[in-house]
Amino acid sequence: MIVDDFRSDTVTRPDAGMRAAMAAAEVGDAVYDDCPTTRRLEAMVAERLGKEAALFFPTGTQANLAGLMAHCGRGEEYLVGQMAHTYRLEGGGAAVLGSIQPQPLPNEPDGTIALDAIEKAIKPNDFHFAVTKLLALENTFNGLVLPDAYLQAATRLARSHGLATHLDGARLMNAASASGREAAWIAAQFDSVSMCLSKGLGAPVGSVLVGPVDFIAKARRIRKMLGGGMRQTGVLAAAAIYALEHNVTRLGEDHRRAAALAQVLARFPDLGAAPSRTNMVFMAPKGLDTSAFAAFLRGRGIAVSGRYGTLRWVTHLDVDDASVERVSEACEIFFDRQKAPVEVTAQA
Numbered sequence: 001m002i003v004d005d006f007r008s009d010t011v012t013r014p015d016a017g018m019r020a021a022m023a024a025a026e027v028g029d030a031v032y033d034d035c036p037t038t039r040r041l042e043a044m045v046a047e048r049l050g051k052e053a054a055l056f057f058p059t060g061t062q063a064n065l066a067g068l069m070a071h072c073g074r075g076e077e078y079l080v081g082q083m084a085h086t087y088r089l090e091g092g093g094a095a096v097l098g099s100i101q102p103q104p105l106p107n108e109p110d111g112t113i114a115l116d117a118i119e120k121a122i123k124p125n126d127f128h129f130a131v132t133k134l135l136a137l138e139n140t141f142n143g144l145v146l147p148d149a150y151l152q153a154a155t156r157l158a159r160s161h162g163l164a165t166h167l168d169g170a171r172l173m174n175a176a177s178a179s180g181r182e183a184a185w186i187a188a189q190f191d192s193v194s195m196c197l198s199k200g201l202g203a204p205v206g207s208v209l210v211g212p213v214d215f216i217a218k219a220r221r222i223r224k225m226l227g228g229g230m231r232q233t234g235v236l237a238a239a240a241i242y243a244l245e246h247n248v249t250r251l252g253e254d255h256r257r258a259a260a261l262a263q264v265l266a267r268f269p270d271l272g273a274a275p276s277r278t279n280m281v282f283m284a285p286k287g288l289d290t291s292a293f294a295a296f297l298r299g300r301g302i303a304v305s306g307r308y309g310t311l312r313w314v315t316h317l318d319v320d321d322a323s324v325e326r327v328s329e330a331c332e333i334f335f336d337r338q339k340a341p342v343e344v345t346a347q348a
């Protein structure tokens with residue numbers, strides 16, 4: 001049984017207060033735009049992010065895809081980080097479902113895409129090329145907060161070439177909390193932003209896409225086409241409203257706990273733990289069997305996730321200081337066992 005689940009901040013379960021808000025939600029048919037609670041959530045997010053309009057989606061993937069498709073048409077392209085979620089981890093949806101060509105560019109170690117790489121990738125007006133329409137960034141990116149000056153410079157550059165800008169702000173509130181910037185300031189750099197409610201904010205389902213009124217009207221049509229027109233979403237929107245009212249200011253606690261976890265893991269040099277990035281800690285263990293380590297942890301009720309040869313730990317509402325303490329104990333035991341002298345049996 002998993003007791004301490006560090007795989008992702010998506011694993012949280014609604015608490016009693018959130019469930020009560022869901023049970024009490026006023027609902028209507030949201031496809032007819034008749035659901036008062038969903039409308040309240042959309043108005044709340046639009047206001048909080050300083051945008052004209054907002055639209056509720058079942059997932060971050062669909063909110064991003066609808067955003068990309070509202071910005072780009074068939075045969076047009078978006079510039080995106082090679083390791084960005086909207087390129088690498090959304091099933092190729094922009095290309096498959098949107099006929100949009102991705103132009104992936106290397107992500108620098110700080111999560112940015114070099115400005116000259118962006119500039120060089122913007123295609124000239126020549127019929128050989130797809131038409132470059134959009135720059136898509138992600139913040140936080142693998143837990144990293146993109147620097148304020150970078151957000152301004154990259155979006156200014158995009159605008160100067162007539163490109164639109166989209167932010168995958170799945171963890172926008174983590175970025176805001178860690179940078180001390182208002183979420184609206186970050187959102188103001190972009191034409192459109194998607195934000196997940198089902199990650200660190202703790203709602204069970206949902207993302208919101210924000211942007212200008214005409215853009216959101218276009219996204220609404222695309223959402224329907226993608227099968228995301230849901231009906232009595234008020235029960236989900238109520239959870240999201242509860243999340244925004246109760247779980248934003250506490251994100252700093254997740255960041256503090258991730259820093260404590262990084263310190264614990266750094267005591268074991270073989271783990272190759274890096275300092276924490278908001279609510280995430282990454283490890284690139286060297287000379288260590290990562291699956292054996294992960295399996296050992298799992299045997300003690302601790303779950304972590306692994307991808308591309310790294311292990312990732314994420315803090316959230318459902319892990320606490322005792323969870324970090326249990327990780328510390330588990331690591332002590334794991335490495336003590338590794339140090340234990342190997343018994344040599346006498347050869348006959």
Ligand SMILES: Cc1ncc(COP(=O)(O)O)c(C=O)c1O
Pocket residue numbers: 058059060061062064085086138168170171196198207
């Ligand atoms: C940065 C980022 N963007 C978008 C998404 C997609 O969200 P969803 O899982 O709700 O589709 C995720 C999910 O993990 C994410 O981490």
